[in-house]
Amino acid sequence: MDTSAAPPLPPIDAHVHIVGTGAGGTGCWLSASNAYRRAQAHFLCRLIGLDPAALKGDFDRLYVEHLLARLRASSLGAAVVLAQEHVRDHAGRPVPGAGLFHVPNDYVLRLAREHVEFLPAVSIHPARPDALDELDRCVAGGAAMMKILPNVLAIDCADRRFTKFWERMAAARLPLLCHTGGEKTLPVVDAALAHPRKLELPLRCGVTVIAAHCATKGALFDAQWFPDFVAMSREFPHLYGDNSAFCVPNHRIRGRIVPECLAPPLAARLVHGSDWPVPVSGFWPWAKGLITSADYRRSRRERNLLERDFLLKRAMGFAPETFTRAWDLLPPAVRTQKLAQITRQGGRPAAGPQAARANFS
Template identity: 45%
Template sequence: MRIDCHVHLVGTGTGNSGCWYRPKGLTRFGEPMMTKAVGLKVDDIQGPEFDQLYVRNLVRFISESSLIDQAMLLAHELPHTEDGTPLPELSSLYVPNDYVLEVAAAHPEFLPAISIHPAKDGAFEELNDCLDRGAAALKCLPNVQGIDWNNPRYTKFLERMAEAGLPLLAHTGSERTMPVIDHALASPTVLTRALEIGVTCIAAHAGTGMMVLDPDYLDVFLRMLEKYPNLYGDNSALAGLSFRLRSSANRTLTSSPIMDRILHGSDLPVPSNGLLPLLGGMIDWSDYRESRRITNPLDLDARLKQMLGYNEATFTRASTLLRIL
């Protein structure tokens, strides 16, 4: 089973989804590209059926894909302080667990990744409820949501995740689309305690940073791979215009044994594009021309990853790691 383990569910609240979308910073400027990436227009964001159209298009992309069988949809939690106070004013979007679980239950094309801040009131109870309802993973952005998984207060929460076999998919490296609370939490070391407790952790983006703009933690990720056998990375956003990918980083991530610990992810609706891989000498002109003819965004990202050197196992590895009931 080929799984895209990193697809964002986005909504504005139409159809009582409970979602909201309030773009801040670069997110506002990226709206046209992101809506186009999922086959929609900016005007659709203000329309009465945006959430339904978004899901409909994702279902169509998978049903028409020749490279992807399932996608893991990501919920998005609010930022919180360590005492559990929610900070909605610091978020660009909110996607509740109920909505992700309901969409996944209605469509076998999807797996649900929940998102819970471990400091929020009722977090442990919410975790158990989501486990009962089929959560496949827990997704977080530590630097955006203010989650330091090394905080001893979260031990019970992490122990329950380990017991249930629920992986932790955590953003690592640069973040330029949403407000960042603590830049230090971009390092993969934020996962140290979770790994030691026994949680399977997936460092989204493998700790890569945008060239010139942000620190790069790929070297930290590589050192941690040697120490923790339950640590993996994903290659989401590494086939686009995010300036995360360098030719040296691509050679490292597609080399053995590093590639044995990488999962495929697209980061949709962040658009994929072969221009930077072309300019960086990572794909050739014929590959780039081929990529320009691919209209399905899931297939586009997957095909670019193949061109970049990622093997078949990166596409199927998620099926052995995620909590699939």
């Protein structure tokens, strides 16, 4: 009898943002350049239940502790935590004063070494003069994914200058998590850069791509590129999409989008992600008839937003494999090492979702 069967894969949230002010020497920054941005930072704190006074104190440590507590009290076993590159010009130089926040690669790599639940997604603008060196350095440091927002960071993924960069990513089997579709939270440089067709070059270079939000609309007047994503998923077997921000007050889940994501063959390409710390509400899935009134009421009682998003996605009908599929897309060495660490800690480090319901506001 085989008694060495692998334990079940822990569910992953593959889209979790790190934010920091730089407190404690993390290298992060969060723009407070005007009243609107300061109000945004306060709103972010209130959303996740942190006192906005933390912005003037040890914010970076508190943010991570806050996230870890919620992750450990959820049904999830791991989270991909995202770095955030600078906005850069055509030559790859940082544009002074541009962007809302920055999270260095070294910081997420360090967080993933310190906390077994975290997998690091680094962020590299391929126009950087040192892009290939930074990529090699991050891969050697244990990067699990590479995350970019082309429309916010001014990255044209179809630019032929980046072919070598994508080829190097493919050789390292490092997946690209790439924002596609509309964007509501961050200042957009060029909306057209978030078109999924821009991803054909990295896909043809052999990169596994996760199109964040499946190229859906963020706001009412955004273009709808979901049909392009669906067509491309038939052309490229290594194109996936994440369901992040599907429970946010926006236009992502209008019409037939969720039913299409739940049906074969697209269902086999979906990856779970919350987009934490963006707001999570069951109202929109309920209003669109995607969950029952009882599911909606249950989601409102769940104060832990990571768990609430998980429960809503389950209630919407996303299959259990949606929550573990990200493991199959990671660089093999990263996957093996992280699963071994989690197994050594007893399967999952979490206290369980019940704690979440009891404690969080």
